[in-house]
Amino acid sequence: xxxxxxxxxxxxxxxxxxxxxxxxxxxxxxxxxxxxxxxxxxxxxxxxxxxxxxxxxxxxxxxxxxxxxxxxxxxxxxxxxxxxxxxxxxxxxxxxxxxxxxxxxxxxxxxxxxxxxxxxxxxxxxxxxxxxxxxxxxxxxxxxxxxxxxxxxxxxxxxxxxxxxxxxxxxxxxxxxxxxxxxxxxxxxxxxxxxxxxxxxxxxxxxxxxxxxxxxxxxxxxxxxxxxxxxxxxxxxxxxxxxxxxxxxxxxx
Amino acid sequence: xxxxxxxxxxxxxxxxxxxxxxxxxxxxxxxxxxxxxxxxxxxxxxxxxxxxxxxxxxxxxxxxxxxxxxxxxxxxxxxxxxxxxxxxxxxxxxxxxxxxxxxxxxxxxxxxxxxxxxxxxxxxxxxxxxxxxxxxxxxxxxxxxxxxxxxxxxxxxxxxxxxxxxxxxxxxxxxxxxxxxxxxxxxxxxxxxxxxxxxxxxxxxxxxxxxxxxxxxxxxxxxxxxxxxxxxxxxxxxxxxxxxxxxxxxxxxxxxxxxxxxxxxxxxx
Amino acid sequence: xxxxxxxxxxxxxxxxxxxxxxxxxxxxxxxxxxxxxxxxxxxxxxxxxxxxxxxxxxxxxxxxxxxxxxxxxxxxxxxxxxxxxxxxxxxxxxxxxxxxxxxxxxxxxxxxxxxxxxxxxxxxxxxxxxxxxxxxxxxxxxxxxxxxxxxxxxxxxxxxxxxxxxxxxxxxxxxxxxxxxxxxxxxxxxxxxxxxxxxxxxxxxxxxxxxxxxxxxxxxxxxxxxxxxxxxxxxxxxxxxxxxxxxxxxxxxxxxxxxxxxxxxxxxxxxxxxxxxxxxxxxxxxxxxxxxxxxxxxxxxxxxxxxxxxxxxxxxxxxxxxxxxxxxxxxxxxxxxxxxxxxxxxxxxxxxxxxxxxxxxxxxxxxxxxxxxxxxx
Numbered sequence: 012x013x014x015x016x017x018x019x020x021x022x023x024x025x026x027x028x029x030x031x032x033x034x035x036x037x038x039x040x041x042x043x044x045x046x047x048x049x050x051x052x053x054x055x056x057x058x059x060x061x062x063x064x065x066x067x068x069x070x071x072x073x074x075x076x077x078x079x080x081x082x083x084x085x086x087x088x089x090x091x092x093x094x095x096x097x098x099x100x101x102x103x104x105x106x107x108x109x110x111x112x113x114x115x116x117x118x119x120x121x122x123x124x125x126x127x128x129x130x131x132x133x134x135x136x137x138x139x140x141x142x143x144x145x146x147x148x149x150x151x152x153x154x155x156x157x158x159x160x161x162x163x164x165x166x167x168x169x170x171x172x173x174x175x176x177x178x179x180x181x182x183x184x185x186x187x188x189x190x191x192x193x194x195x196x197x198x199x200x201x202x203x204x205x206x207x208x209x210x211x212x213x214x215x216x217x218x219x220x221x222x223x224x225x226x227x228x229x230x231x232x233x234x235x236x237x238x239x240x241x242x243x244x245x246x247x248x249x250x251x252x253x254x255x256x257x258x259x260x261x262x263x264x
Numbered sequence: 265x266x267x268x269x270x271x272x273x274x275x276x277x278x279x280x281x282x283x284x285x286x287x288x289x290x291x292x293x294x295x296x297x298x299x300x301x302x303x304x305x306x307x308x309x310x311x312x313x314x315x316x317x318x319x320x321x322x323x324x325x326x327x328x329x330x331x332x333x334x335x336x337x338x339x340x341x342x343x344x345x346x347x348x349x350x351x352x353x354x355x356x357x358x359x360x361x362x363x364x365x366x367x368x369x370x371x372x373x374x375x376x377x378x379x380x381x382x383x384x385x386x387x388x389x390x391x392x393x394x395x396x397x398x399x400x401x402x403x404x405x406x407x408x409x410x411x412x413x414x415x416x417x418x419x420x421x422x423x424x425x426x427x428x429x430x431x432x433x434x435x436x437x438x439x440x441x442x443x444x445x446x447x448x449x450x451x452x453x454x455x456x457x458x459x460x461x462x463x464x465x466x467x468x469x470x471x472x473x474x475x476x477x478x479x480x481x482x483x484x485x486x487x488x489x490x491x492x493x494x495x496x497x498x499x500x501x502x503x504x505x506x507x508x509x510x511x512x513x514x515x516x517x518x519x520x521x522x523x524x525x526x527x528x529x530x531x532x533x
Numbered sequence: 534x535x536x537x538x539x540x541x542x543x544x545x546x547x548x549x550x551x552x553x554x555x556x557x558x559x560x561x562x563x564x565x566x567x568x569x570x571x572x573x574x575x576x577x578x579x580x581x582x583x584x585x586x587x588x589x590x591x592x593x594x595x596x597x598x599x600x601x602x603x604x605x606x607x608x609x610x611x612x613x614x615x616x617x618x619x620x621x622x623x624x625x626x627x628x629x630x631x632x633x634x635x636x637x638x639x640x641x642x643x644x645x646x647x648x649x650x651x652x653x654x655x656x657x658x659x660x661x662x663x664x665x666x667x668x669x670x671x672x673x674x675x676x677x678x679x680x681x682x683x684x685x686x687x688x689x690x691x692x693x694x695x696x697x698x699x700x701x702x703x704x705x706x707x708x709x710x711x712x713x714x715x716x717x718x719x720x721x722x723x724x725x726x727x728x729x730x731x732x733x734x735x736x737x738x739x740x741x742x743x744x745x746x747x748x749x750x751x752x753x754x755x756x757x758x759x760x761x762x763x764x765x766x767x768x769x770x771x772x773x774x775x776x777x778x779x780x781x782x783x784x785x786x787x788x789x790x791x792x793x794x795x796x797x798x799x800x801x802x803x804x805x806x807x808x809x810x811x812x813x814x815x816x817x818x819x820x821x822x823x824x825x826x827x828x829x830x831x832x833x834x835x836x837x838x839x840x841x842x843x844x845x846x847x848x849x850x851x852x853x854x855x856x857x858x859x860x861x862x863x864x865x866x867x868x869x870x871x872x873x874x875x876x877x878x879x880x881x882x883x884x885x886x887x888x889x890x891x892x893x894x895x896x897x898x899x900x901x902x903x904x905x906x907x908x909x910x
Contacts, residue, residue: 067431085435097428101450101527113446114438144531310608312628389699397665397696397703478668478697485668485695491600492620492670493888494627 012088012166012198014041014064018073020223021059032223034059036073039217039226044196048209050255051219051227057202058094060224061170064200065091077166090164092172096151098143098158105139108157126161132191133157149180156184160191167192169201173208181205182240185212189238206259210251211238218258228258315497320504323497332486337505339482340475343399344467344509347406351470352414352463354407356456359418360448369419380412384470388477397478406470410463417459421452454528457521464513468506483509558591559767563754564602564614565594569797571852572717572859574789575637579778581792588774589767594796599671600624603755607631612760613771617672618750618871619879621899626883627890630758633900635772636871637779638751640744640862643676644716646700646723649739651710656684656746665696665703665712673713676743679882683746705732716742717858725847749882750875750900751862765904772904776868783864784821784830786856787813787837793856801849809844813837827866834860869905876900 016039022030034056041047049057062068063075066085075082077089090111098107105126106113112122130136133153143151152173159167173181185208192199203209209216210232218228232251234242242248297317303309304316311319327333362369388405395401425448433443475484483502490498522529565573576594579585585592597605602614603621607629614631621633645653645664652658659681666673681687696703700712701722714720720740726732743749754775756768782789787810794802820833838857841850876896883889 062431065435067434085437087437089435091432091435093428093432095428097426097432099429099447099450100531101453101525110446111436114433114436114442142527142530144527312604312607389697392697393699393702393706396708397694478695478699480669480693480695488668489670491598492623493890494600494603494624494629495890496627 012078013043013045014166014198014200015076015079016040016060016064016073017075019060019063019070019075020072021056021063021068022071030071034063034222034224035070037219037224037226038073039229041198041200044198046192046199046212046214047201048213048216049200049202049219050206050209050216050259051204051224052221052259053204054222055219056222056224057219058170061091061168061200061202065089065168067091086166088164089166089168090159090162092155092159092167092169094171095175096143096148096155098151098154100143103140103142104135104146104154107143107154108161110158111162126157129157129161133160148176149184152176152184153187156188156191165197167197167199167201169199171202171204174204181208182211186238186240188212189236206252206255207243210234210248210255211243216255218255227261228255230255230258312494312496315500319497320500323495324501327498327501333501333505336481336483336486336502337509339399340468340471340484340506341509343402343471343474343482344406344513346399346403347470348410348463348467350403351407351410351467352460355411355414355463356418359415360422362415363419363422376412376415379408384409385473388473391474392477398480401477402471402474402479402482405474406467409466409470409473413459413462413466414456417455417462418452421455421459422448424455425451454521454525457517457525461514461517461521464517465510467513468510472506557589558586559589560593561585561590561613561771562593562595562611564605564611565596566599566602566615568596571790571793571797571800571856573796574786574793574856574859575775575779575782575863577796578782578789578792579774581795582778582781582788584778584781585774588770590771590774603629603631606755606757609757609759612757614755615752616755617752618876618900619672619675619883621750621755622876622880622883622893622896623888623890625899626893628892631755632758632761632898633750633753633755633871634761634768634902634904635754635775635869636751637753637775637869638862639865639868640742641672641676641747641749641751642715642717642859642862643672643713644720644740644742644744645677645680645711646704646714646716646720646738646740647711648735649737651739653739653741656680657686659684660686660690661692662710663692663694663708665694665700665709667698667700667713668695669693675749675879675882675886677713678886679743679747679749679878680741682882682885701726705735707733716740717862718855721851721854721858725851728847747878747882748872748875749879750871753869753871761901769904772869776905779863779868783860785814785817786834786853786860787811787817790853790856797852800852803849806845806849809841813841827864831864867905870902871900873897 016037018036018038020035020037021033023033025031037060049060051057059068063070064077064082066082066089069083077086099110102110105123108126108129109122112125113119117125127139130139133156135150135153135157138146138150143154146154152175155172159169173184176184189212201209201212213232216228216230216232217226218230219225220227230251234247234251300314301317303314304311315323324333358372362372384405391404391408392401395404429447429451430443433447438446471482472484472487475482476488479485483506486502487499490496490502563576565576567573573594576592580592580594595611599616599620603616603624605611606614607624615637618633618636621631624631647653647662664677666677668674677693678688681691694703694709696709696712700714700719703709704712704723705726712719720738723732723735723738727735727737754772756771761768790800791807791810791814794800794807817833817837821830825833834857838850838854841853873896876899880889880893880896
């Protein structure tokens with residue numbers, strides 16, 4: 012699925028009665044099956060942008076299109092991964108991952124079968140009856156990822172999914188994300204404030220300014236795939252990272 | 265896995281501790297009974313004011329044998345059950361509506377707060393006149409008193425549902441019914457059950473207040489009748505029966521909570 | 534503005550503080566039932582007209598539920614209390630040793646109120662009626678049981694409704710055919726409601742008193758056994774003081790009403806009424822100086838009621854009428870005496886109701902008239 016963002020602006024009502032500009036205006040396009048990272052300082056409106064693309068928040072001005080159609084409602088075929096794990100604490104791992112299928116009206120045995128098929132790839136085989144509170148941060152995030160994958164979405168909208176994790180877990184999960192994605196191609200839009208993560212994962216990095224977030228740079232990442240953890244020490248990788256950092260520092264000055 | 269001697273020792277110690285903790289309420293009760301017997305034996309307080317345990321036990325067996333206790337208990341239980349059904353039912357539904365439509369809160373809160381802050385004992389006589397002298401007026405007093413905790417906890421519970429989870433449900437295109445069943449209800453359940461515990465213990469108060477004002481049967485009436493006959497042991501028996509009912513009902517809700525909120529317990533440990 | 538009512542309160546306070554300053558007075562608490570009400574006028578009057586202090590007592594009044602009054606007197610928390618006679622029997626049957634030394638209400642005050650077109654001249658007509666009662670306890674229940682027993686009926690042959698203390702409202706709603714009430718109070722309230730057109734199509738009510746069927750021992754003064762044994766002279770003085778106060782209230786209802794004003798917050802006491810009653814009380818004082826007979830005094834009360842009704846409306850006088858009705862229940866040639874037969878009748882009723890515990894013992898020790906004789910000297 013491809014996306015087209017045209018002069019989107021989002022303002023929030025401020026306590027005094029006037030409007031607080033939170034995002035934009037910003038315009039860009041995302042091609043079919045592209046992996047795009049939205050990179051920017053915290054508070055720049057990247058999460059807001061994801062919510063607009065997901066159809067959860069109508070923009071104050073401008074319009075977003077998916078495959079040429081105006082986004083007005085949550086998109087069928089798009090799955091969101093939220094900032095923290097956003098799991099239901101009263102549901103087991105199995106039931107949390109199965110939630111989208113349950114809402115879609117799938118019978119219990121059917122959806123459990125579908126989820127159980129997925130658990131080995133997520134390294135969660137022995138935890139299907141555990142509750143979220145009993146899981147480590149990384150495991151909980153894998154459950155959250157499982158809840159996305161089980162929907163077999165054509166678009167993944169990922170809002171800083173690994174922000175709460177330690178660096179090592181985070182890198183491992185990022186690569187796992189790529190591995191899981193490799194089986195079938197999807198359009199992925201991932202929000203992050205981590206330059207290395209963006210370069211390692213994306214086909215393209217869109218750098219955003221501080222609030223209200225505008226487009227600062229649109230940098231293609233033509234590193235070979237599959238991406239590997241060692242790549243971050245390679246020259247090309249470092250060059251790209253440096254270039255992106257430069258864009259961020261330019262607008263900070 | 266092998267357990268070392270130390271670990272075994274530690275675990276045994278913990279078990280012993282847990283056992284003592286479970287036992288301590290029973291010990292408290294036993295101690296109180298002994299104190300009671302001692303007070304009665306030494307005549308520290310006149311027998312007519314604090315009857316000895318033996319007299320109370322005798323009054324209990326008499327009231328049990330002639331069916332008096334059962335009859336009045338059943339009346340009060342019936343009033344409580346219907347009162348809980350109506351009061352909690354209306355409270356939860358209204359609470360849900362208010363949580364979803366804040367405007368409703370502005371419209372209703374003056375009435376609700378007025379209802380709640382006025383002592384029910386003061387207007388119970390009016391309820392008796394309006395709803396008749398039979399059980400219906402006691403159902404009303406019970407319903408009025410159990411309504412508020414249900415309402416408030418429903419509002420707080422539904423409002424405490426996390427916004428990101430609401431977003432998740434929306435992104436999954438879940439309709440209102442699925443959102444309620446899969447998100448709002450389970451998310452609000454701990455708070456609602458806490459309110460239900462309060463309601464359960466208040467129900468006895470509601471029924472007895474109604475019965476005090478004017479009633480043919482019920483534990484509140486039995487207290488008045490026993491008191492007016494200077495049968496203090498029977499008064500004590502009746503009051504203890506109310507205590508047992510309140511505790512049982514509380515325990516019942518706690519049991520439901522235990523069953524439903526398994527996840528909370530597992531999260532805590 | 535200093536209303537007369539407030540003035541009366543302040544005067545009463547000054548009076549009590551002055552009396553309290555006298556060191557030789559004995560502090561006594563008299564426990565009353567119900568709530569402050571004009572029906573307790575003899576006690577208010579006894580304090581305000583120095584009857585108690587002249588007898589050597591600084592009296593404080595306190596209102597409680599009847600069982601609490603009895604138990605507190607039984608354990609000696611207070612020496613004196615006012616309860617109905619049946620409470621004495623019930624309590625004695627369960628180990629409370631109190632003695633009844635002065636019968637205040639000569640007639641049992643409980644009655645059955647019903648629409649006047651319902652003919653109850655034959656008590657058998659009670660069968661099948663819906664009868665309201667505060668609850669299965671207390672004087673109303675004993676009274677009803679006695680009425681039913683006189684009619685040869687028992688409780689299952691009527692439809693008994695526990696209505697709390699809401700008889701006028703419930704009766705006027707038509708939810709019951711008749712109600713057990715205090716004959717000096719509720720019938721009057723129902724008549725007032727009917728007069729205001731707020732009692733359905735009811736025109737007038739009739740009252741069937743329990744006293745018309747059986748003489749039951751009624752409300753009176755109880756004393757703690759220890760006090761009775763240790764200080765019989767004091768008990769005799771208290772009995773004498775109560776008799777004097779009661780006699781003044783009977784003879785001069787205007788004075789009794791005025792004495793109640795500081796104690797009973799809701800008692801109607803418009804300035805004009807207070808002025809009229811003050812005049813009436815003074816005139817009655819002169820009239821009493823000529824030593825009139827009991828029936829002449831009764832006639833003077835009726836004349837006063839009539840005279841006041843020309844000047845004031847029913848609502849203003851309602852409580853004054855309650856007082857007059859009460860006086861009819863108090864008045865007797867010799868105040869304070871109760872006889873064994875009325876005690877036995879009450880005991881029989883309670884036995885019939887299956888309410889007695891096992892420790893009743895001899896009825897003779899439940900009451901005593903001897904302090905009346907002593908205080909006569």
